[in-house]
Amino acid sequence: MSGPLRLLQVGAGGMGRAWLSTIAANPDAILVGLVDLDPEVAAAALAAAPEGVADGDVVVGADLGEVIRTTEADAVVDVAIPAAHHPITTTALFAGLDVLGEKPVTESVAEALSLVAATQVTGRRFVVSQSRRFNQQAFQFRAQARKLGVAGTLACEFFKGPHFGGFREEMPQPLLVDMAIHQFDLARFVLDADPIAVYAESFNPPWSWFDGDASAVATFELSDGVRFSYTGSWCAPGLETSWNGSWRLSAEGGSTRWSGDDAPVLESLEPLEVPEVPDPGQELTGSLRAFVAGIRDGAPMMCDAADNVLSLAMVEAAVESASTGQRVLIDDVLEHAHAAALAAERRDDVRAALAAWPSVREGLGAAAA
Ligand SMILES: NC(=O)c1ccc[n+]([C@@H]2O[C@H](COP(=O)([O-])OP(=O)(O)OC[C@H]3O[C@@H](n4cnc5c(N)ncnc54)[C@H](O)[C@@H]3O)[C@@H](O)[C@H]2O)c1
Known part of the structure; x- marks a missing residue:
């Protein structure tokens, strides 16, 4: 792969505009497509984006599949609402694109497990932009x-x-x-x-x-x-x-x-030598930089979705505990989500990949490796 990474962004709302500025500031990435359910919102966001976000025409549309077919993008940046993260990421992965998605990975752990299995089926990467790590x-x-x-x-x-x-x-x-x-x-x-x-x-x-x-x-x-x-x-x-x-x-x-x-x-208690740490880049800037580098060299990425699922599981478990008054085990949340994912999955290949996991933690570990 040579030249800047060709990105197709989905979602042009408040955070979508911040991502357009982030792409414009990264010399190793260019925008080739912008999708929003409301194409007028997309067109307005593109018009307001800093110069350098693209080096030619940007295809703007409301239908992700259609825009994928006309752009030759390498990867999708998903900045749509959480409820849309599962369908958008599934479409992108099965069209052969890698995905950098805004947090939360999906609305539910079950949907997140389906997407991790989809990366196993497609061999594509799916990374969550957990920006405060950067x-x-x-x-x-x-x-x-x-x-x-x-x-x-x-x-x-x-x-x-x-x-x-x-x-x-x-x-x-x-x-x-x-x-x-x-x-x-x-x-x-x-x-x-x-x-x-x-x-x-x-x-x-x-x-x-x-x-x-x-x-x-x-x-x-x-x-x-x-x-x-x-x-x-x-x-x-x-x-x-x-x-x-x-x-x-x-x-x-x-x-x-x-x-x-x-x-x-x-x-x-004792004097400690703490090593210097590299500057990972601030928030979205660092997140995009790490994604571009990881796609280029194929190395593991710290915000890989298979790892990030456990952060969403903490949220789901905390919400369950708050509503039941009980201590909640994360393994129970994962196993219930796995059963729900199997029941809801529409794709046979993804369901088969999910069914092959010996346990959720082992399936996630294998997918992240
Ligand atoms: N990292 C952070 O600190 C941070 C901060 C704010 C928001 N976010 C995340 O960013 C994402 C977007 O948030 P926002 O504040 O920009 O929301 P928003 O509502 O301002 O914008 C979302 C946009 O997505 C579009 N959209 C919805 N469904 C779509 C679909 N199926 N296909 C194409 N476009 C679709 C909407 O039309 C809208 O323009 C969310 O996941 C949110 O949690 C992260």
């Missing part, structure tokens, strides 16, 4: 965590008071579903750990301007027995935290704190 301070925090030895407790506080209007103020679980996935995924990243179980409560403070639960507390058990505690609110005026959250890790060899906006601060 932050040099997060990489530093992780490097410090590794040096501190056995981890005990990782704590994250997230307090913001945004007035978004729109769908977020009408969702039953706006904080857990639309926001907390970033912090849940960061916890896995920082500790290189997988989730085992969660107990969560969600609630809506009396002054909340959200219909659904804008506040939540959750305690996760992670692999190796580490506990990750999350306390968050989206209706929290005053002393707001970073959008990344405010973090503290207590470990065998000491502690480290990350405000989410400044370099993390380490206090250890």
Whole structure:
């Protein structure tokens, strides 16, 4: 493959415009197609995009299959709404394109498992843009965590008071579903750990301007027995935290704190040599850069969908725990999702790939390898 990666973007809403600017700033990627259910929205977003987003005509349309046939794109960037991630990614993978998709990977773990199996059937790559991982301070925090030895407790506080209007103020679980996935995924990243179980409560403070639960507390058990505690609110005026959250890790060899906006601060029992970390590029910029490099060299990518499913499983498990009042095992969420995926799958080849997994964790592990 030579020349810039030829991208077809789906979704031209608020985040879609940010992606057009990100593509324009990357010399190794060009836009060849833009799809939105509303082609006028796509045309307006394209007209407002920075120069350099494309080096020729961009095919604009409402039908992804049709635009794929006329563009010779290498990959799709999916910035449509979560409910559309499954059909868009399936269409792209089976048309022979790789996919970089916005978070959440899909609306449900079951749909995500179907897409992971689709990558096995097609041999294409599907990566989730979990953009808050692309932050040099997060990489530093992780490097410090590794040096501190056995981890005990990782704590994250997230307090913001945004007035978004729109769908977020009408969702039953706006904080857990639309926001907390970033912090849940960061916890896995920082500790290189997988989730085992969660107990969560969600609630809506009396002054909340959200219909659904804008506040939540959750305690996760992670692999190796580490506990990750999350306390968050989206209706929290005053002393707001970073959008990344405010973090503290207590470990065998000491502690480290990350405000989410400044370099993390380490206090250890013994002097520690923490290695310099590379700059992964900030958020969408880093995410696109990593995707282009991974497609070029075929190396594993840290936000591969087969790995990212576990971050969505944390959200689904927390929502289930909050509604039942029970501690929820991640393995139960995965196995129920697998059964639901098998029952809902319309493609015989994808259903056969799903059915061949000895367990969900083993299937995901094999798909990520
Ligand atoms: N990484 C982040 O921090 C971050 C921030 C905001 C949003 N997001 C994610 O980005 C995605 C898009 O969010 P947004 O805020 O831009 O939403 P939006 O509603 O502003 O835009 C979505 C666009 O997708 C289009 N669309 C919907 N279904 C489609 C389909 N089947 N085919 C083609 N186009 C379709 C809509 O017409 C709309 O223009 C979501 O997955 C969201 O969770 C991520």
